[in-house]
Structure formats: C-alpha cells, structure tokens
Amino acid sequence: MTEHYTVPTGKHRHRALVIRLIAFALGSFAFGFALVPLYSVLCKVWDTGNRWYGTQAKHVVERPAVDRWVTIEFLSSVPNAGHWDFRSNLTELKVHPGKLYTATFFAHNLSPVAVVAQAVPSIAPSSVAKYFQKTECFCFKPQYFGIDEGRDMTVRFIVDPDLPADVDRITLSYSFFDRPQVAAAN
Amino acid sequence: MAHAHTHDGVNHLDHSHDDHHHDKPTGIGRWLYATNHKDIGTMYLVFSLIMFFMGGAMAMVIRAELWSPGLQFVDPLFFNSMTTTHALLMIFGAVMPAFVGLANWMIPLQVGAPDMALPRMNNYSFWILPFAFTLLLSSFFTAGGGPAGGWTMYPPLALQAGTSFPLMIFAIHLMGASSIMGAINVIVTIMNMRAPGLTLLKLPIFCWAWLITAYLLIAVMPVLAGAVTMLLTDHYFGTSFFNPAGGGDPVMYQHIFWFFGHPEVYILILPAFGIVSEIIPTFSRKPLFGYEAMIYATASIAFLSFIVWAHHMFTTGMPLAGQMFFMMSTMLIAVPTGVKVFNWTTTMWKGSLTFEPPMLFSLAFLFLFTIGGFSGLMLAIAPADFQYQDTYFVVAHFHYVLVSGAVFAIMASVYYWLPKWTGHMYSMALAKTHFWLSAVFVNVLFFPQHFLGLAGMPRRIPDYNTQFTDWNRVSSLGGFVFGLSQILFVIVIIQCVRGGPKASAKVWDDATPEGLEWTVDSPAPYHSFETPPVITEENTHPSH
Numbered sequence: 001m002t003e004h005y006t007v008p009t010g011k012h013r014h015r016a017l018v019i020r021l022i023a024f025a026l027g028s029f030a031f032g033f034a035l036v037p038l039y040s041v042l043c044k045v046w047d048t049g050n051r052w053y054g055t056q057a058k059h060v061v062e063r064p065a066v067d068r069w070v071t072i073e074f075l076s077s078v079p080n081a082g083h084w085d086f087r088s089n090l091t092e093l094k095v096h097p098g099k100l101y102t103a104t105f106f107a108h109n110l111s112p113v114a115v116v117a118q119a120v121p122s123i124a125p126s127s128v129a130k131y132f133q134k135t136e137c138f139c140f141k142p143q144y145f146g147i148d149e150g151r152d153m154t155v156r157f158i159v160d161p162d163l164p165a166d167v168d169r170i171t172l173s174y175s176f177f178d179r180p181q182v183a184a185a186n
Numbered sequence: 187m188a189h190a191h192t193h194d195g196v197n198h199l200d201h202s203h204d205d206h207h208h209d210k211p212t213g214i215g216r217w218l219y220a221t222n223h224k225d226i227g228t229m230y231l232v233f234s235l236i237m238f239f240m241g242g243a244m245a246m247v248i249r250a251e252l253w254s255p256g257l258q259f260v261d262p263l264f265f266n267s268m269t270t271t272h273a274l275l276m277i278f279g280a281v282m283p284a285f286v287g288l289a290n291w292m293i294p295l296q297v298g299a300p301d302m303a304l305p306r307m308n309n310y311s312f313w314i315l316p317f318a319f320t321l322l323l324s325s326f327f328t329a330g331g332g333p334a335g336g337w338t339m340y341p342p343l344a345l346q347a348g349t350s351f352p353l354m355i356f357a358i359h360l361m362g363a364s365s366i367m368g369a370i371n372v373i374v375t376i377m378n379m380r381a382p383g384l385t386l387l388k389l390p391i392f393c394w395a396w397l398i399t400a401y402l403l404i405a406v407m408p409v410l411a412g413a414v415t416m417l418l419t420d421h422y423f424g425t426s427f428f429n430p431a432g433g434g435d436p437v438m439y440q441h442i443f444w445f446f447g448h449p450e451v452y453i454l455i456l457p458a459f460g461i462v463s464e465i466i467p468t469f470s471r472k473p474l475f476g477y478e479a480m481i482y483a484t485a486s487i488a489f490l491s492f493i494v495w496a497h498h499m500f501t502t503g504m505p506l507a508g509q510m511f512f513m514m515s516t517m518l519i520a521v522p523t524g525v526k527v528f529n530w531t532t533t534m535w536k537g538s539l540t541f542e543p544p545m546l547f548s549l550a551f552l553f554l555f556t557i558g559g560f561s562g563l564m565l566a567i568a569p570a571d572f573q574y575q576d577t578y579f580v581v582a583h584f585h586y587v588l589v590s591g592a593v594f595a596i597m598a599s600v601y602y603w604l605p606k607w608t609g610h611m612y613s614m615a616l617a618k619t620h621f622w623l624s625a626v627f628v629n630v631l632f633f634p635q636h637f638l639g640l641a642g643m644p645r646r647i648p649d650y651n652t653q654f655t656d657w658n659r660v661s662s663l664g665g666f667v668f669g670l671s672q673i674l675f676v677i678v679i680i681q682c683v684r685g686g687p688k689a690s691a692k693v694w695d696d697a698t699p700e701g702l703e704w705t706v707d708s709p710a711p712y713h714s715f716e717t718p719p720v721i722t723e724e725n726t727h728p729s730h
Contacts, residue, residue: 014303014374021370025404032412032442036427039438046505080342118431126503177431 055121057140058133058158064099065161071095072159075173076105083111086176089152098161100135107143107176108150116142118179119153124171131160132170142179210712218313221305223290224710226312228607230287231600233315235676237279238593240323242669244272249631249665255652265648266334267350271322273337274354277454278361279319281588284596285457286311286368289396292603293372295703295710296390298381298719303374311367318360325350336646338443339414341428341436345421352422355414362407369400369407381702383721387481390701390726391474394481395460398488402449402456405492410446413439437502444495452491454588455555456484458595459526462548465602466530468699469545470537476529483522483529490519500571509568516566520559527556540697543617547598550625551591558586561636576646579639585632594624597675604679605693609709610686612678620678623671630664701726 072095074088085108095101109115119139123129134140138153145151159170211219220226247268251259260268290308294301302308326332330348333339344351376389376397389397416427417439426432428439459480467474474480496504496512504512530552539545561583565574574580605611634657639645643654650658689708692699705725706714719725 013378017374017377018304018370021373021404025366025370025408027408028405029408029412032409032446033416035409035442035445036416036438039435039441043435046508120430175430177429179431 055137055139057135057137060100060133060135060158060160062098062100062158063161065097068097068161069094070097070159070163070167071169072101072103072157073169073171074103074105075171076176077173078176080178082117082176082178083115084108084117084176085110085150086174095159097159097163100156100158102154102156103172104152104154105138105174106150106152107145109145109148112147114144114146114149116144116179118142118177119174120177122173122175124173125167128163128167128170131163131167132172133158133160139174220309220312221301222712223294223302223305223308224607224712226302226305226308227287227290227292229312230283230290233312234280234284234287234596235679237275237283237319239672241272241275241280242672244268244275245665246669248272249662251648252650252658253662254658255650255655257649260648262648263331263334266336266646267326267332269646270333270335270337271326274322274333274357275319276588277337277450278358278365279315281454281592281596282361282365283315285396285399285454286365286372288392288457288461288596288599288603289368289372291607292703293375293393293396294379295606295706295714296393296701297376297379297384298702298715298721299375299379300713300716302371303379304371307367308371311364311371314360314364314367318357318364321353321360322357325353328353338440338447339417340443341417341420341439344417352418355418358414359411362411365403365407369403372396372400373404381715381718381721384702384726387478388721388726391463391477391480392457392460395456395463395484398484399453399456402453402488402491406446406449406453409442410450413442413446416442437499440499440502441496444498445492447498448495449488449491451584451587452487454592456488458551458555458592459484461595461599461602462530462551463526464701465544465548465598466533466552468602468694468697469540469542469548470534471539471698472533472537473700474529475532475535476525479525480529483525486522487519490515490522494519497566497568497571500568501575513566513568517563520563523559527552527559542601542694542697543614543621544598544602546618546621546625547594547601550621551594551598554586554590554594554625554628558583558588558591561586574639576644577639578635578643578645581645582632582635582639585635589632590625590628594628597624600675600679603703604682605689606703606708606710608682608686609689609707610682610684611689611693612682612686616674616678616681620671620674623674624668627664627668627671631661631668632664634658634661634664 071092073092074090076087078084078086085106087106089104089106093101093103105119107117109117119137121134121137121139123132134155134157136154136156138155143153155172157172210216216225217229220229247260248265251257251265251268290302293299323332328349330350333344333347333350333354335344335347339354347354376393380389416425419425420427420429420434426434428434428436430436463474463480494512494516496508497516500509500512541549561579565571565580565583601612601617638654638657638661641654643650643658691707692704693708702715702719702725703710705719
C-alpha cells in the first residue's frame with residue numbers, strides 16, 4: 001500500500017500528466033501570439049473603416065449629390081515628441097458627397113538627420129469611417145524626408161453618398177510617426 | 187516557524203528508497219534545498235507577508251501624498267512608481283504566493299499525501315520568487331526610477347520608462363514561471379496523490395477551488411508572458427506589435443493583457459472562495475450547503491472569466507455588438523457568484539454559530555466581497571462604465587474584492603490553520619482586536635473612494651481638485667490605521683510560533699472542522715501520511 005507513494009513509481013505516474021500540463025502551458029504561450037493575427041482578422045471583419053480600409057486605396061465612381069454639404073475637418077498630431085512641423089493646409093473643407101476632393105498636409109523634418117515617417121489616419125466618428133474613401137493618400141506608404149526637407153503631401157478622397165443623413169461633419173486626423181526601423185532597412 | 191518534530195508513528199519499513207525524505211534537514215540548507223511541502227509552504231507564506239508589508243508601505247506613501255491636494259511628499263514620477271509597484275507586489279508577491287503557500291501546506295494534508303507530487307520543482311518555484319522581486323525592486327536604484335506606467339504596462343507609456351522596463355519584464359517572466367510550476371504541482375498532487383478512496387467529489391472544497399485556479403494559471407500566465415515579450419521586442423528589436431507606425435495597434439495590447447488579466451482576478455479570488463467554504467461550515471457546525479453546486483459555480487466562473495475581458499476597456503472603442511456581448515457575459519458571472527454567496531449564507535442558516543477569528547474574517551469576507559461584487563456589476567454596465575473608467579470608483583471596487591476579499595480570506599485561513607502548523611493556540615483577544623481594527627478601517631479606507639470616483643477623481647494622479655479633499659482625508663486616515671493594525675497580525679503569528687496553549691489535533695474541538703488535516707497531530711508532523719489514511723465518513727466532508 002505504501003508503494004503507492006514511493007518516488008520511482010510516483011515519478012512514473014506523474015510523467016504523463018506533467019508532460020500534458022507543460023504542453024498546455026506552451027500552447028497558452030503560443031495562443032498569446034496567435035491572438036495577434038486573430039485580432040487583425042476580427043478587426044477586418046468588424047472594421048468600420050478606421051483600422052484596415054482607412055489605409056487601403058479605394059476605386060470609386062463619382063456621383064455627386066450636389067444638394068448636400070458635409071464638412072470635413074482636418075487634424076494633425078505628432079506623437080512621442082517627434083521633430084516635425086506637421087500640419088494641415090486647410091482647417092476644414094465643405095464637400096459634396098460623391099465628388100472627389102484633394103487636400104494637402106505639410107510636413108517639415110526638423111531633426112538633424114534624414115527620417116522615414118509614417119502617417120496613421122483616423123476618422124471620427126468611427127462609425128462612419130467606411131463612408132470616407134481615399135483614392136490616394138500619403139499615409140499609404142512610408143514617407144522619406146531629407147535633412148531640413150519640407151513638402152506638401154496629398155490625400156484624395158470622396159465621401160460616399162450613402163453617408164447616413166444625420167452626419168454633416170467628419171474629422172480626418174493623421175498622427176505622424178517616425179519609423180527608424182524602415183530607415184535602417186533602406 | 188513550524189518547528190514540527192513529533193513523528194506520526196508510521197512504520198518505516200519502506201524508507202530505504204528515499205533517504206532524504208525521512209530526515210529533517212537542519213540549518214540554512216533546510217530552506218535552500220527544501221523539498222518538504224510544509225517548509226516550502228512556510229517560506230511562501232513568510233515571503234508573502236514580507237511582500238504584503240512592502241506593498242503596504244507603498245500604499246502608505248500613496249495615501250500620505252493624497253492627504254492634501256497639491257504635491258507634498260513625493261514627486262509625480264515616484265508617486266506613479268508607487269502605484270505601479272504596489273499593485274505588482276500585492277498581486278504577484280503577496281496574494282498569489284500566499285495562496286500557493288496555503289496550497290503547499292494544506293493540499294497534501296487534505297488529500298492524505300506525504301508531500302507535493304513534484305518536490306524539487308516546488309523548491310524551484312519558490313526560490314525563483316525572491317530573485318524576481320529583487321529584480322523588480324532593484325529598478326528603483328536605476329536611472330529613471332522604478333516602473334511607473336501602471337501595473338497593466340500599457341504601451342506606449344510603459345515603453346517610455348528607463349532601465350526599469352526590461353527589469354520589470356524579466357521579473358514578470360520569472361513570476362509567471364513560478365506560478366505555472368506551482369500550478370502544475372497542485373494539479374498533479376490533486377489528480378495523482380489522493381488517498382485511496384478519496385474520490386474527486388469527496389475532495390475538500392479548498393482543493394477543488396485550487397484545482398480550478400491552477401488550470402486558470404496554466405491557461406493565462408503564458409499569455410501574459412507572451413504580451414510582455416511582445417512589449418520587449420517592440421522596444422528593443424524593432425517589431426511593431428503595438429506600434430501604429432509599423433501597422434501595429436496599442437489597443438491590441440490591452441486585449442491580450444486583459445485576456446490574461448480577467449482570469450487573473452479569479453486566480454486571486456477562487457482560492458479565497460475555497461477557504462471561506464472550509465471555515466463557514468466549521469463554525470456554523472453544519473456541512474457546507476450545496477457542495478457540488480459550489481464546485482460547478484467555481485468552474486462556471488472560471489469558464490466565464492475567459493469571455494469577459496473587454497469590459498476593462500469599453501472606452502477604447504469597439505462595435506456596439508462587442509460592448510453588448512462583454513456587458514452581458516460580465517453580468518452573467520453574478521449568477522454563479524450569487525450561488526456561492528447564497529450557499530454560504532444558507533450554510534449559516536440555523537447553524538450554531540461562534541465567532542472565532544477565522545469565522546469573523548470569513549463573515550467580513552462574505553459581506554464586503556459582496557459589496558465589491560455589486561460595484562463590479564455597476565462597472566459592467568457599458569454606458570455607465572464611461573463615467574467610472576479610470577476613476578477612484580474602480581479603485582474602490584477592486585480593493586473591496588482584493589483586500590476585504592482575497593486578503594481577508596488569507597487572514598481567515600491563517601487564523602484557521604495556524605494552530606495546526608505551530609501546535610499552539612494564539613491569542614484570541616489580540617486576533618479579534620486585529621479583526622475589528624481591520625474590518626472597520628478597511629471600510630473607512632475604501633468606502634469613501636466610491637464617492638470620490640463618482641465625483642470624478644481620476645486614479646493614478648498625485649494631485650487632485652480641492653473639492654475631493656475631505657473624503658481623501660477620511661480614506662487616508664482609514665489607510666493609516668488599517669496599515670498599522672496589520673502589525674498586530676505579525677505579533678499574533680510570532681507569539682503563536684514561539685509558544686502558547688497546546689492545540690489539539692482537531693484544534694477547533696467544540697466546532698466541526700472536517701477533513702484529513704485534522705486527523706494528524708498539531709503541529710502537523712514533519713512527515714505526514716507516509717502511509718495513506720483510510721477514508722471514512724468521519725474524516726472527509728460528510729455532505730454525501
């Protein structure tokens with residue numbers, strides 16, 4: 001009866017369960033990383049246009065609704081106290097849904113080195129982001145800036161005429177991030 | 187403590203295969219190379235007590251700073267490192283190791299096993315902890331000070347720290363490894379080492395609670411390890427898991443963190459449920475009402491804990507359907523939790539109650555934890571949460587469930603089993619004084635924080651608007667008295683280790699303690715159950 005507990009048989013008895021539990025723990029660790037692609041997929045499925053489609057070019061057909069006006073507001077920000085002068089050339093623009101417009105943002109590299117930057121867009125209210133479609137945007141790819149270089153960058157957009165009737169104002173904002181790792185790769 | 191020396195009169199015919207097992211080592215080696223579950227349990231509990239006082243000292247700094255509006259004692263960065271490290275110490279250093287210490291001491295005694303299943307790993311999982319916390323606390327002496335971005339380590343803020351950042355990450359890796367090893371040990375002990383005839387449905391409820399907790403630990407601690415590893419590679423190796431410039435998303439960190447974080451809060455409370463489920467029947471002199479319902483309720487809570495995480499982040503923006511789902515699933519947890527609360531209450535119904543210190547702490551647990559549960563329900567309401575998010579209301583909520591919940595249950599368990607560990611009764615008068623001071627002043631400390639939060643005082647800020655002064659003073663006062671009264675706890679323990687009236691094997695002779703741990707002498711012999719006990723109706727839980 002006491003052999004029930006002796007170490008050699010005990011170890012034997014425990015091994016299978018211990019291996020299963022260690023495998024479980026390793027599986028949990030892997031699952032933590034699996035949440036990364038899972039998150040991307042779920043964001044695409046439930047996306048209102050902000051996270052995924054906001055960074056992809058759209059093919060659109062112009063069909064202006066000339067009897068309707070929507071105000072587009074432009075915001076700019078520089079996170080992490082980056083060395084940039086980054087601003088919109090317009091504070092706001094009145095547009096017709098279904099008509100293509102162009103807006104420009106100005107960026108000036110104030111740091112003493114060449115920098116690669118990435119603009120990350122955001123639309124507010126986020127629920128109407130899918131109606132704000134870009135055909136061309138400086139946010140679609142990293143932007144290279146030499147020392148003291150400043151230039152205007154273009155975004156071309158169209159507001160989908162299916163925009164809910166109660167929305168008369170949309171805010172487009174860009175955060176201008178440094179991307180040192182891209183600079184290093186080039 | 188626990189200088190057990192009486193042998194329990196087992197025959198030693200079978201000891202040739204395992205000689206270290208039967209001797210009692212002496213000197214520092216006894217602790218460094220400890221494989222005895224009682225020694226390791228003691229080390230865990232002492233370590234936890236030290237961490238409780240260090241974390242408590244940090245809380246005193248926080249409450250002193252919040253005595254008045256404006257800045258008086260510490261600069262804001264140090265204040266933030268106090269809130270951050272207070273949380274890390276209390277969660278990973280005080281509450282979790284206390285539960286693992288209790289598991290070490292009590293699970294082998296409750297299942298009739300001679301030791302934990304994996305004694306060597308048990309030694310590693312304890313000795314990792316002092317190194318982990320030395321690593322964490324050493325960051326206070328590096329450039330930039332201790333970690334100050336909150337214990338949740340949200341990027342990008344957490345990445346803007348100095349040397350404390352990698353030190354904190356590695357400390358968390360070590361704490362996680364320790365918890366996972368401890369959890370594996372608990373599961374293997376309960377599954378493989380039960381005395382013959384002790385079926386799963388005769389298992390003491392504390393073992394059941396710990397078994398479920400151990401599975402939660404193995405499921406989520408590695409996810410936390412993954413999340414902090416991603417932070418590390420984002421900071422040092424140019425990955426962009428959470429960096430928007432590279433296509434990552436800081437909100438994703440919050441999802442991964444709370445996928446760990448919400449089960450973690452049940453890791454901090456399920457063993458407490460197990461403890462009060464042992465104590466309330468004893469001092470009600472009735473079997474636990476609804477033993478199996480308690481097990482199913484615990485398992486349901488554990489399952490639900492995996493599908494509610496985003497209620498911590500309603501304000502980060504998510505589809506309406508998502509908010510609805512996380513709101514409803516969170517509220518669903520009130521059902522199994524309500525089953526438990528009503529079962530405890532029904533256990534006491536028409537019982538013949540006495541109010542020894544473990545029972546007092548369990549009753550305070552029952553009452554105050556339920557208040558914390560109710561404020562949790564308020565926080566679960568997505569539209570209301572927009573007002574409560576990141577205010578002192580949240581602080582009040584989780585301190586009710588963690589201090590007057592988890593910590594009170596740990597104190598109840600120490601007062602319950604301490605005579606079994608030391609062989610001495612402790613001073614009931616001193617212990618009851620400790621209880622009343624704690625129970626009154628924990629409310630003075632945390633109840634006003636509900637008002638502060640509803641009025642809009644943000645958490646984790648060293649300064650506040652003058653309108654919040656009065657309730658902050660009350661809260662600080664409660665904090666100082668609550669903190670000081672914990673010294674009584676240490677005095678009671680030290681006195682009890684040194685001597686006192688002899689405790690009987692049953693300890694609570696005029697009550698009805700159930701389970702195998704009461705069949706061994708007090709103090710529990712250094713080696714117990716070397717021959718498996720015979721399971722009878724009397725020495726197991728007689729609810730079936």
